[in-house]
Amino acid sequence: MMRSVPRSRFRRYELVSRAVDAVEDLRCELARRGMYTGVSPVVLSVEEAKYFRPLYLDLVEDAVILYDRGGFLRRVLERVRCYIALFGGKRVWLGRRWYWVFERGNPFIELVGVKLVE
Structure with missing residues (x-):
């Protein structure tokens, strides 16, 4: 998260591309050892990060x-943890993948546009 970011996703990626490139050799070495990793930057402004995103469930x-x-x-993740409890959420593993199950409601719909913190 940054105080201000460009509107363009490409420009945002440019802000972190050197850091991503810097770990590429390590990622390749880990892959040779059977440990597969990925780097998926999500560059948000602080203001954007205040609002619910499904990614936060996994975080x-x-x-x-x-x-x-x-x-x-x-604080953002603690608020999401409270919503997971409110919706009766549980992450279910299926082999090496997972999905979320909610007993009450659907946070993917009900939390769209919800500001988590000030």
């Missing part, structure tokens, strides 16, 4: 936060 389960100025991302 609640898997994210390792390396740096979080002021605890912003921690």
Whole structure:
């Protein structure tokens, strides 16, 4: 997340492309050892990141936060964790893949446009 980002997705990717390129040799070495990884940058402005995104469901389960100025991302993910509980959400594994099941409602519809934090 950044305070301000270009509107263009391509321009946003340019902001992080050197960092992505810097780990490519390591990714290739890990692949040779049978560990397959991926880098999928999602570049958002702080304002954009305040709103629910389905990606956040998986981040609640898997994210390792390396740096979080002021605890912003921690607050976003804690709010999403509350919504997962509210909707009775559970991640179901099917082999090496997963999907989400919700007992009450559909957050993919009901949380569109919902601001998670100020």
